[in-house]
Amino acid sequence: MLEVRDLRKTYGSHVAVDGVSFTVSPGDAFGLLGPNGAGKSTTIAMVSGLIQPDSGEVLLQGHSLRAHPRFVKQRLGLVPQHIALHERLTAEENLRYWGQVYGVHGARLRDNVEWCLRVAGLTDHRKQRVERFSGGMKRRLNIAVGLIHRPEVLIMDEPTVGIDAQSRNHILDTVRELNRDGMTVIYTSHYMQEVEYLCNRLAILDHGRMIAYGALDDVRLLAGGLSTVRMDLDGDPAPALDALQQALPAERVEAGEGRISFHVRDPGPAVGKAVLALSQYGIAPLRIDIERPNLEAAFLQLTGRRLRDGGDA
Ligand SMILES: Nc1ncnc2c1ncn2[C@@H]1O[C@H](COP(=O)(O)OP(=O)(O)OP(=O)(O)O)[C@@H](O)[C@H]1O
DSSP states (O other), rough: OEEEEEEEETTEEEEEEEEEEEOOOOEEEEEEEEOOSSSHHHHHHHTTSSSSSSSEEEEEEEEEETTTTTHHHHHHEEOOOOOOOOOTEEEHHHHHHHHHHOOOOOHHHHHHHHHHHHTTTTTGGSBGGGSSOHHHHHHHHHHHHHHTTOEEEEEETTTTHHHTTHHHHHHHHHHHHHHHHHOOOEEEEEEHHHHHHHEEEEEETTTTTTEEEEHHHHHHHHTOOOOEEEEEEEEGGGOOOOOOHHHTTTTTOOEETEEEEEEESHHHHHHHHHHHHHHTTTEEEEEEEOOOOOHHHHHHHHHHSSSSSSOOO
């Protein structure tokens, strides 16, 4: 079990992480969800021993990171947010290099390199230099590097930021498979859909503090039963916004280019009222999605802000 106890980190007068505690059991896929700047990377950097906390403790199987850094670090694999690869080396050479850094040699290194290439879907590109890789391939190799010593716990810091949808899906499925095969995963993201897809437990961070923590279903319940309604429209909703807001007085209607969304307790009647209000402006829905209470609605309920305010989810 990984125990994170009351971590705190300040930069000057700015409190980046303010009393973060959680436990991750073997086999968990644990999500750290929060908008940009919430303190996810700083938390992860402290958990993996890259930076020292001002106070608090990290323990793996009862061994403290401070007292037994080797024991803990050997069992953790970190996938940093920024790509840490040698551009002039091939995929295979990068894996061998990082394996040796982690103290893996000989037959074990050979086996692990094969396994990592397979996991990353890069076996056919093993001899290719990284400088010729696409962004998505680099991300996948970056993950494979974090796996080269076959850690018990894989810690990933926003591994899907800035890549195309296909690579993103590949990464999500890879992480899910690793977890199903028994690897414990800590996954940070500002995309609530990714955390809902992958994780069984999570913590939500905001301004360095934990505002929710527990099993996915329990955290979803913090949404207070709010469903999310999204409508794609055949026109610009801006002229209809006042009418929409009057039709749905209790909801804050968000409008974008050709779409609106709102959170509501009883979506059926609300959708009817919204469609009627839009029709008065000659606007019709092309598609209506209703999502049951989810993490986005929970975040809104807890903070009064949308999760995507802090990011591009
Ligand atoms: N080395 C540093 N020096 C000063 N401030 C820092 C440093 N690292 C992080 N911060 C600040 O601490 C806060 C938390 O940053 P952190 O990177 O942990 O957030 P995050 O949730 O991971 O967001 P992001 O997704 O943008 O990385 C931010 O306000 C950030 O500006």
